[in-house]
Amino acid sequence: MSSDNDALEAACRSLEGVCDDVEGTVDALTEQRPAEDRVATQAAVFGALANEHRVRILEALRDGERCACELQVVLEAPQSTVATHLRRLRETGLIKGRKKGKWTYYRIADTAALELLDIGAAVDVPESD
Amino acid sequence: MSSDNDALEAACRSLEGVCDDVEGTVDALTEQRPAEDRVATQAAVFGALANEHRVRILEALRDGERCACELQVVLEAPQSTVATHLRRLRETGLIKGRKKGKWTYYRIADTAALELLDIGAAVDVPESD
DNA sequence: ATCATAAATCGAGAAAATACAATATGAGTT
DNA sequence: AACTCATATTGTATTTTCTCGATTTATGAT
Numbered sequence: 001m002s003s004d005n006d007a008l009e010a011a012c013r014s015l016e017g018v019c020d021d022v023e024g025t026v027d028a029l030t031e032q033r034p035a036e037d038r039v040a041t042q043a044a045v046f047g048a049l050a051n052e053h054r055v056r057i058l059e060a061l062r063d064g065e066r067c068a069c070e071l072q073v074v075l076e077a078p079q080s081t082v083a084t085h086l087r088r089l090r091e092t093g094l095i096k097g098r099k100k101g102k103w104t105y106y107r108i109a110d111t112a113a114l115e116l117l118d119i120g121a122a123v124d125v126p127e128s129d
Numbered sequence: 130m131s132s133d134n135d136a137l138e139a140a141c142r143s144l145e146g147v148c149d150d151v152e153g154t155v156d157a158l159t160e161q162r163p164a165e166d167r168v169a170t171q172a173a174v175f176g177a178l179a180n181e182h183r184v185r186i187l188e189a190l191r192d193g194e195r196c197a198c199e200l201q202v203v204l205e206a207p208q209s210t211v212a213t214h215l216r217r218l219r220e221t222g223l224i225k226g227r228k229k230g231k232w233t234y235y236r237i238a239d240t241a242a243l244e245l246l247d248i249g250a251a252v253d254v255p256e257s258d
Numbered sequence: 259a260t261c262a263t264a265a266a267t268c269g270a271g272a273a274a275a276t277a278c279a280a281t282a283t284g285a286g287t288t
Numbered sequence: 289a290a291c292t293c294a295t296a297t298t299g300t301a302t303t304t305t306c307t308c309g310a311t312t313t314a315t316g317a318t
Contacts, residue, residue, distance in 0.1 A: 007208055011201035014294060018196050018232060029195075029203050034188045038250050039181050045249040046178035051306085055171045059163045066158075067147050068265060072140035074158050079136055080308055083266055093254045102264045102315050103147060112248050119241050119248070120174040121167050125222045136308095143264060180276085197295060209278055212296055231285055231294045260318080267312070275304070282297070288290085
């Protein structure tokens with residue numbers, strides 16, 4: 001009830017200088033607020049993609065399935081590290097594993113992953129200065 | 130040169146059980162490896178999206194610009210917290226700020242951000258069990 | 259059953275991201 | 289000038305993620 005609300009009240013006060021109908025604006029902002037689970041899903045998916053190793057895994061799965069040991073070669077990383085990233089992608093529903101004997105073959109589970117990779121790659125990120 | 134290479138060699142050895150032409154497979158994997166800067170861009174973009182606050186900010190900017198104080202109302206978070214997230218999105222090139230007097234109005238800089246949000250929201254993330 | 263191998267999981271230290279109070283900056287106002 | 293207000297930045301405590309050796313599990317071979 002203290003600083004958190006103080007900050008919100010201050011923000012609402014400054015709204016007065018921005019729009020004539022503060023209440024209306026707040027209502028509009030509140031109305032178009034996305035559903036909780038939508039935002040949670042989005043953050044989870046992007047979190048799964050927010051790592052170079054995991055991006056490389058998905059890119060390697062573009063044209064078909066690969067077994068875990070192949071992905072280990074792609075990443076040039078220790079086995080447990082690769083397995084950890086594979087799990088994260090699996091748990092987010094972006095890839096699927098198929099067990100065949102001693103080997104596990106992974107493939108893209110949702111082609112949305114590849115769309116995301118392409119769109120994300122096309123963003124013009126300003127160089128850090 | 131020790132454990133890192135040991136792990137890689139082990140992975141390559143296990144490849145022998147997967148394909149007949151190990152060298153060829155490794156070459157193929159190496160060739161289709163995406164460029165460094167592509168992966169870096171992708172990870173940076175998805176990192177910027179990998180946060181519920183930042184997702185909410187972008188969703189709020191869908192139908193036009195909003196000033197920082199409006200976004201503060203949307204997030205129900207302290208001013209410095211909101212400013213920090215705005216900076217991250219700005220530095221990644223996803224939003225742009227326009228200063229007008231005391232206020233700063235933010236807008237989507239790259240509509241790819243909205244595409245990403247929509248595609249990401251449609252992914253079926255299995256519930257954590 | 260024993261052994262070898264591929265992959266998953268565990269656990270702990272290191273690194274990165276986040277929250278947010280405090281402070282600084284910069285523009286308008288008096 | 290001094291003051292007020294909106295926003296940006298800084299500093300630091302906290303939380304989350306990442307890494308990877310060690311261990312376990314699962315499968316096939318001898």
